Amino acid sequence: MKGWIQTLTVGLLALLLAGCGDSIDDLMERAQGLQAEGRYESAIADYRAVLQEDADHAEARFGLGEVGVLAGDYAGAEDALRRAARLGIASDRVQPLLATALLRQGKHEEVLRDINPDIAGNDSLRAELLAAHAEAHIQAENPAEAAPLVEQALALDERSLPALVAAARLAQTTNDATAANSYADRALEVEPNSSAALLVKAQVARGGGQLDDAIAAYSQLLELPPLGISRGEQFNAHGQYIETLLIAERIDDARSQAERMHRRAQRHPYPNFLVGLIALQDGDVDRANEHLQRTLSAAPDSIPGQRLMAAVRMEQEQYAQAITMLQRVISATPNDVQARIMLVAALRMNNEERQANRVLAEGIRAAGDDRQAMSLLSRAAGDDIEAVIADLNQMAQTNPSVQRASLGLAQTLVTEGATDPARAMLEQIESDDESEDFTRRQYLVIAALQGGDSDRAMSEARRLVEDYPDNSSAHNLLGGVHLNLQDLESARSAFEEARRLDQDSVQPLMNLGLVAAASGDRQQAIRYLREGLERQPDNVPAMLQLADLHRRGGENSEAERWLNEANRLAPNNLQAALAMARLQLSRGNPEAAMEAADRAVAAAPDNAVALGLQGVARLEAGQPDAALESLTAAQQIVPEEPDLLFQLARAQGMAGDNAAARNTLEGLVRDHPGRLDARSALARLQLQQGDPDAALQTARGLQGVEGGEAEGALLEGHAHSALDDVDSAITAYARAVELGRTEALGPLVANREEAGVERPADPLEQWIDRNPDNPQARFSLGNWYLEREQYEDAARHYGVLADLTDRENAVVLNNLAWLYQQLGDGRALETARAAYSLAPESAAVMDTLGWIYFQTGDVDNAVELLGRAAAAAPDNAEIQYHHGVALAEDSQTDAARDALNRALELEETAAWSDEARAILNTL
Template sequence: MTAATQIKLDKSDRALETLAPLLTPETQDVQALVIASDAYRARNEHAKAAALLQRAAQSDPRNASIQTLLGVAHLNMGDASLAITELETAATMDAGHYKADSLLAQTYLNRREYDKALAAIATLEKKLPGNAVTHNMRALAYLGKKDPALARKSFEQALAIDRAYFPAAANLAQLDVRDGKPDNARKRFERILQADKNNLQAMMALAELATRQAQQQETVEWLEKAIKLHPAAIPPHAALAGHHLTRRNFREALAVANAAANANPDSPEALTLLAKTQQASGDHPSAIATFNRLTQKVGHSPDAFLQLALAQIAGKQLGPARVSLQKALKLKADHVPSQETLIRLEMTENRPDAALQIARQMQAQQPDSPLGYDREGDLHLAQNNIPQAVRAYQQAIDKGAGSVGLVKWFRAQVIDNPQVAEQRLDDWLKQHPKDHAARAYAAEYAMRTGRNKEAIAHYETINRLTPNKALLLNNLANLYLLEKDRRALATAEQALKLAPNSPVVQDTLGWILVQQGQAPRGLEWLKKAVAQAPKQAAIRYHHAAALAQTGNKAQARQELEKLLADTSKFPEADAARALLKRL
């Protein structure tokens, strides 16, 4: 078996063994170097892949394909600047070679350097004239430049070249939905099906559009049609199983997932879908058995053993779960999701020292990353070791943890020394005035500590810089209400326009209306809120208070009695008891 074939069969280790005799330090065998680099790429060892490609490029310096692969390797390593240099070099080597130009344009798009992307696309178009892909990429650049009119024009040009070109239709459909024209979006996908009646992507998109419009039957019909025409395709099976799971139709979901597995007996993706569906349905033994089958098929995959461990944890099999996680880490010692899961498992079993050891292994494996120090801080905080937690979080900040690290540091420091914590947060915001995450936390902290005007100032600052955030406006409306600021109602109405189906926003608007003497109108919104969030104590109290104010005292009393029987502790519990006593 050749090395290239072994890589295709997901046996990169075997491929490297096959190639080993050819990979001497002196070799100039370009083909062997390129294939070996592909094996390392499959193992996510991108630095080794790049080193081999560098040697291949030195042996064949005018080979545009090798130069392009070298650029891709540097992209995989996260070095976009060097990748751009390599791709620019490759693009000049061969007038007939366009892959480097395409990757270069895509890299600029990913970096949001839209003018450079447009220039690269213009060069690509000379090599690849009359191609839908170039028009689609140009449209994406125009979208990045906030020019939807030119973007639409380029998307339409892509479809004029290829009526069944799905990416352009999908992008235009997104613009249609954004503009409140879902019927136009639907027609675009239907036109794709007219050009290509079996187009799977178009059927999936029509199903998703139907879901957005709460057309559940149509969603199911499109997904079932997709499965009938593409019985081995995993995505429609996954979407239909997920649809049934969200409605707790476990039998139907399992039938769909089993059909996918039966149609794809050798597919890890199909086994994963089946196992996750079994787990979501509460059948942990079956999920564990299916994940075991998955590890037998892809025994080199740490992700497979991680998923098995998560299923074992859900099934209360903690000992086997630890073994599975250890196998994952044997395959990849720095597999972060497995390390984090093992940390949680150790803490569940009251083994903080073992958990701390894993966090410190993470630090040793990734000395420039904040992650290991962040996890050490979490572990110390969980044990109420505040000084150690503060120290670890500070190390995470020093390694680049940013506002997330600062907030964690604050939560630890404020326990021992609120004054120091608050001063640090103030200083941070002065140094980073556009750090919305830190400022939002400062606003939440101010709310919790009763400093409403300070919280309002923070939220107003964020709203000026990034307007039209529903949750922020909702919080601001609540604060205005507490401070008897007449802007409360208008702010809540603005939040509702942005999130019309949010029970939290409906509750805020309804409660403000009740408090401002418009109880009948407020009750309508509170009915909608409580219907969507029947377990939220604050919403239930507001609904009961609105019932009382609109004259329905018997139902209000009934709602309050049930609320206080269900939960006796929530911020407005005393107000609820007082209202019940008055009724």
């Protein structure tokens, strides 16, 4: 046994030591093969084995640097590549890789110092090295230096991946989303798996509110190795992906990704922050607290971490701690509007109203020209806006620069319709700056106009023109006041003067377009707006006005073209998104309307109009639960808006909550008695709920409102009919017909029949005599007679109906042929053949023609056609019966028995069932 163990041990040692004899050439060949297969760790081991034998092996050192770049070890790659260069590896091989290693480490200064595009021996390499210099300048926040380098690189090689990526990043840095997307797309054409290009695509789409596109790009990016971006960039991209999923309300996907990111880096602050954020959204405050504690332990100065922890403290009603954290956040980032608003809320919950107002006033002062921030802060002030204004005025006494912030707040208040405090501010503000004073007086005119004080608006506008007779904007404003007062000639004159004073200004042209539109000259309005857009092609408001003119003219495709352009130029523009949503709704395209409304809500989450349109689009798309969510949110913002209330009631009803819908409609009718749509919807809902007495009262009330008499009479008829008051129903339906509601004719005839009136269809006959060319009415009456086996009357109307439809309607001809056959009219066969020529695959048409063939003795054609009809409609009992009868006549006994038994299985008590059984007894 001992000898066997010794033999085995010697064998194992031989195996283990077999590799030690590999030559340097063998190791290099194997390392390069492993590198090509993507087995970077194994390749690194072999390159290092070579370097242990020969520390100055230039190719091994270069290979180690190249694999280091591929594997993301940029510091190690930099060292290996610099040593490879010193060992004689050509610069044109080293420099592209070294540039990448330096850029991934953020060493932009060393790129500019050590990477030399002049060493390149061809255009492609020079373009790549110029792109590296451009990337370095972008990292150093010097886009002006990067731009000419990108231009040179692309001129040398328009398909250079590094140059296209640099161009995309440069455009992204300068907020040119369209160009960034275009360059990224070109880069992806060159290399579909370019991580850098995908990252640009994802970030641009996210910034533009195109969440689905962003999610798709991030998802593809995260499946790739971090080539073209650093591991840190890929890690952060994972976090951005999760944040985008949250914005898109894909909470479950975001939660799954956050847990995955956290498992890979359990101590890193970013995944802990994201897990904490999701936990807080889930209402799990304890878990949110746990992960945010880890975030702040690893990154105590993290502003997002402190802000979110403050939110946790507010949920825990620990307002003092929340206040302390938020004060630190605002101290570090004075323009963090959301943190400031949270701080205001915490102070108010802590009964520190005075301090809350000061925080808002200070935020307004810091907002400068940021109108969005100003708007959010003014809304947060709410009913305390006058106290905030008082604090601003106090600040202005020691700091004159605050006057500018006060003017900005006044402009914001005017824009948001808070006219009274805005006018008070504008009247108090004093400024030595002529431009600021001109702006103040402009907004004073607008505020007066909004407040309904047209006399004050006119006098202020005229004084502005007197003081600034050569100022185009002053005349423009005066024209606007005239236009608002419908004084179109004066408005046109003022706008023409504004245009004369400033030939290059587009605004007078736009305003002249508005005057033309108000005058009813739509084509002239379009010409003015188009001329303005030729001078200023990116004027989105003009595009919106032009789209509206085309829409009003029924030119929906042209309207959509301009709205698409407006949305392309301003993907976050609220009005452009709203206009597109309205247009798509009017065109019956709810899916496209939803897409536009979603963008509007993303741009303005608290905008009631955007939420309302989103709700209506969802409703029209058959998503009542989602619609109810949007419309409820909109109604909470503007609780008394009648249009929103009506749509909310629709959503409640479609979602199955009829009690809530009825309550909403009853309130709407009570507060807005003139709403015909609400009264009508309420009456119909009451009928649906089985409450005809209430529906009757609502219908009668509807008839007392101007324009509601016809609808009210129709609904009164429905209510009486539901109450089995046939005579009253007949009276109400007759009145509805007199008032033009043709849909009352059917129930009128039905109630007359139920009441036993002789010739109950006479009202419909009389109506058709007055309207002989109405095919729908004849079709309804023809069917009414047909159902009652009054074949002559049915055939009379179907005959006229066939002529009205140019004998091109297969259903009409088929029914007429059947009626002719019942009446023994010789025209039955030719009429049935005409129907068959129009619809040769219709089972009903084949059955009619086949049965007529049978009844006229043409059994062969009957069997063939009826067989095809039976195969096409295997569950139609009468067709199976006809087929069985024809087969029996043709002596096909077994097939006839099968068809007749099948017919009786489907319908045992049909009018022909006894005949079918009799035939079966003979087979």
